[in-house]
Amino acid sequence: MDKKKIMLKIKGLKAGVEENNILKGIDLEVNKGEIHAIMGPNGSGKSTLSSVIAGKEDYEVESGSIEFDGTSIMDLSPEERAHLGIFLSFQYPVEIPGVSVSNFIKTSINETRKAKGLEPMPAGELLKLMREKMELLDIKKGFLSRSLNQGFSGGEKKRNEIFQLATLAPKLAILDETDSGLDIDALRIVANGINKLRTPENATIVITHYQRLLDYIVPDFVHVLYNGRIVKSGTKELAYELEEKGYDWIIKEVEEQCI
Amino acid sequence: MTEEDKILKEVTGAEYKYGFTTDIESDKIPKGLSEDVVRLISAKKNEPEWLLEKRLKAFEVWKKMDEPDWANVSYKKPDYQDIIYYAAPKQKKKLDSLDDLDPEMRKTFEKLGISLNEQKRLAGVAVDFVMDSVSVATSFKDKLLELGIIFCSISDAVIEYPDLVKKYLGSVVPTGDNFFSALNSAVFTDGSFCYIPKGVKCPMELSTYFRINEAGTGQFERTLLIADQGSYVSYLEGCTAPMRDENQLHAAVVELVALDDAEIKYSTVQNWYPGNEEGVGGVFNFVTKRGVCHHRAKISWTQVETGSAVTWKYPSCILKGDNSVGEFYSVAVTNNMQQADTGTKMIHIGKNSKSTIISKGICAGKSEGSYRGLVKIMKSAENARNFSQCDSLLMGDKCGSHTFPYIEVKNKSAKVEHEATTSKIGEDQIFYCNQRGIGTEEAIALIVNGYCKDVLNQLPMEFAVEAQKLLAISLEGSVG
Numbered sequence: 141m142d143k144k145k146i147m148l149k150i151k152g153l154k155a156g157v158e159e160n161n162i163l164k165g166i167d168l169e170v171n172k173g174e175i176h177a178i179m180g181p182n183g184s185g186k187s188t189l190s191s192v193i194a195g196k197e198d199y200e201v202e203s204g205s206i207e208f209d210g211t212s213i214m215d216l217s218p219e220e221r222a223h224l225g226i227f228l229s230f231q232y233p234v235e236i237p238g239v240s241v242s243n244f245i246k247t248s249i250n251e252t253r254k255a256k257g258l259e260p261m262p263a264g265e266l267l268k269l270m271r272e273k274m275e276l277l278d279i280k281k282g283f284l285s286r287s288l289n290q291g292f293s294g295g296e297k298k299r300n301e302i303f304q305l306a307t308l309a310p311k312l313a314i315l316d317e318t319d320s321g322l323d324i325d326a327l328r329i330v331a332n333g334i335n336k337l338r339t340p341e342n343a344t345i346v347i348t349h350y351q352r353l354l355d356y357i358v359p360d361f362v363h364v365l366y367n368g369r370i371v372k373s374g375t376k377e378l379a380y381e382l383e384e385k386g387y388d389w390i391i392k393e394v395e396e397q398c399i
Numbered sequence: 400m401t402e403e404d405k406i407l408k409e410v411t412g413a414e415y416k417y418g419f420t421t422d423i424e425s426d427k428i429p430k431g432l433s434e435d436v437v438r439l440i441s442a443k444k445n446e447p448e449w450l451l452e453k454r455l456k457a458f459e460v461w462k463k464m465d466e467p468d469w470a471n472v473s474y475k476k477p478d479y480q481d482i483i484y485y486a487a488p489k490q491k492k493k494l495d496s497l498d499d500l501d502p503e504m505r506k507t508f509e510k511l512g513i514s515l516n517e518q519k520r521l522a523g524v525a526v527d528f529v530m531d532s533v534s535v536a537t538s539f540k541d542k543l544l545e546l547g548i549i550f551c552s553i554s555d556a557v558i559e560y561p562d563l564v565k566k567y568l569g570s571v572v573p574t575g576d577n578f579f580s581a582l583n584s585a586v587f588t589d590g591s592f593c594y595i596p597k598g599v600k601c602p603m604e605l606s607t608y609f610r611i612n613e614a615g616t617g618q619f620e621r622t623l624l625i626a627d628q629g630s631y632v633s634y635l636e637g638c639t640a641p642m643r644d645e646n647q648l649h650a651a652v653v654e655l656v657a658l659d660d661a662e663i664k665y666s667t668v669q670n671w672y673p674g675n676e677e678g679v680g681g682v683f684n685f686v687t688k689r690g691v692c693h694h695r696a697k698i699s700w701t702q703v704e705t706g707s708a709v710t711w712k713y714p715s716c717i718l719k720g721d722n723s724v725g726e727f728y729s730v731a732v733t734n735n736m737q738q739a740d741t742g743t744k745m746i747h748i749g750k751n752s753k754s755t756i757i758s759k760g761i762c763a764g765k766s767e768g769s770y771r772g773l774v775k776i777m778k779s780a781e782n783a784r785n786f787s788q789c790d791s792l793l794m795g796d797k798c799g800s801h802t803f804p805y806i807e808v809k810n811k812s813a814k815v816e817h818e819a820t821t822s823k824i825g826e827d828q829i830f831y832c833n834q835r836g837i838g839t840e841e842a843i844a845l846i847v848n849g850y851c852k853d854v855l856n857q858l859p860m861e862f863a864v865e866a867q868k869l870l871a872i873s874l875e876g877s878v879g
Contacts (some may be wrong), residue, residue: 198826
């Protein structure tokens with residue numbers, strides 16, 4: 141494989157909270173243009189993995205490395221990682237009362253530009269960008285002036301995450317359980333938006349519990365995370381198999397190997 | 400050192416920008432308070448006999464009063480004999496124009512970002528500048544006078560408009576109202592006076608800038624603002640002081656009179672020196688502010704309080720007239736060792752009187768912030784309405800926030816609502832912002848401004864921007 145195409149490279153990553161080991165040696169490579177799905181039962185470490193990639197300070201990395209575009213990001217703060225183009229769509233987006241969606245996105249875009257030595261985006265351009273992406277995600281007009289996530293339904297929160305994804309246009313998007321709390325229509329809109337945002341230059345990691353989302357966002361690779369390790373990798377067929385048989389057979393397989 | 404300690408330490412590094420002193424010769428009287436001092440102050444100001452009598456009466460009342468200690472603050476009570484009660488920057492007796500201003504004084508204005516020249520007219524703000532005990536300069540006096548608007552120092556008003564002053568001075572805050580107002584009534588030295596005639600909408604923001612300069616002095620200003628029937632005025636005040644190791648006393652009285660159908664919007668950005676991180680020095684801000692609303696009149700208090708070592712302040716409305724409206728919007732920030740006990744009183748007397756209270760407290764460091772408010776519905780106040788919302792935001796785990804709401808209802812038709820919340824800036828909120836490329840300092844500013852939005856929206860535009868910056872500086876690095 142062409143070496144230049146590797147975007148994210150995780151090697152032997154062990155991490156946890158205090159004495160509690162959650163990730164017990166993760167190896168993962170994501171190339172430009174690819175969509176990876178990470179599946180696994182509850183408590184397997186899926187959300188921890190996304191938080192550690194994003195640089196959440198609550199987690200302690202014991203060993204291993206994470207490289208993004210060929211350089212280590214281990215010493216970078218969460219905002220520095222964001223400036224490089226890593227985006228995390230949160231499973232539980234937080235509320236920030238009094239801060240409008242548009243003001244938040246404006247601050248986000250301009251802080252990222254500032255980090256790159258660029259001037260703030262002109263207001264007209266910013267507005268045009270937001271309007272364009274609102275259309276893409278079928279977002280109603282009053283949305284921009286609402287307080288960030290305050291009083292949003294589950295679906296609105298997730299749509300807001302994808303709206304931010306669309307306006308920020310990161311290189312790597314990690315979608316943490318984006319499908320949870322979405323009804324089928326919302327799911328279709330969100331998935332459709334993600335598909336439209338796909339380019340040969342960016343990559344997506346979809347973290348999900350169910351196969352449902354993968355009907356809409358078709359992954360190139362599927363990984364099964366269990367007990368802090370990726371225990372099985374395959375193509376989208378693996379997801380179908382999981383849907384049909386559940387996780388038990390893999391768990392059994394893994395345990396047999398251990399013995 | 401934990402991350403939190405490190406950050407808390409960083410906070411204390413945030414410098415007080417206005418901590419300089421002006422090297423200017425001043426005319427001051429010896430320390431201490433006595434009947435002779437009261438007479439001396441009055442004489443220095445060439446006051447009429449009636450005012451001297453008023454002062455002496457106030458002094459007698461004050462002597463019999465005790466300093467209040469019901470507020471949720473603790474401080475070493477000032478020695479009232481160790482304060483200078485009159486200090487005036489020495490300059491030519493009367494300024495013919497602002498060009499005659501002492502150059503040192505001019506520099507002070509510049510450092511404080513106050514422009515007294517014509518440029519300011521573009522921004523639409525007329526300024527009265529009070530340094531220590533006297534009003535130094537007032538801009539656009541003549542321009543305003545063309546509309547019949549009187550805007551001058553209260554000392555000038557006493558001489559030039561004695562009838563107005565005599566009628567209204569002490570009519571809202573009576574001499575014996577409280578310890579500090581009695582003291583102020585005896586020794587007040589200057590302040591602003593404003594009268595808006597019937598039906599006139601004041602075309603520019605009126606503003607007073609207060610500055611304590613001289614060491615060991617107290618500042619006792621007196622502001623009287625009268626909006627005649629159907630008039631409108633928006634008034635702003637700003638306050639700063641040098642950094643000094645001793646505590647300085649600021650005991651002001653502000654009286655507002657809104658006659659029938661008048662509206663007064665009174666905004667304060669209070670940034671007195673708060674003392675250092677150990678709580679040494681800083682201003683004691685013991686202020687009495689009150690307004691009376693006649694029929695259909697409206698008074699709106701907006702305050703952004705970031706300074707002072709100790710604050711004791713309850714801008715209030717007496718809703719005397721039918722259909723009158725009182726509003727109180729407040730952001731009170733305390734950091735390091737600051738203490739604030741602030742809130743409002745809404746006294747409903749008139750029928751259908753309405754009041755709104757929005758109070759946003761922000762506590763960081765080892766500070767203590769309290770909201771104390773009274774909503775009183777008198778028997779006569781048929782269909783009175785009140786809505787109160789008191790929110791507190793805590794940063795770190797060493798500060799405290801308290802709410803003391805008092806509600807007295809004597810009319811069954813009243814509707815009184817009180818909502819309160821306490822929250823913390825969550826690590827989750829910070830991480831969410833970080834993940835979107837927003838650094839922690841910026842994230843705090845964003846979250847705090849969002850939290851205060853309902854109050855900041857009430858401020859005039861230029862002031863709101865200034866207040867936002869001030870909030871960010873006051874809280875720099877205060878989240879762990």
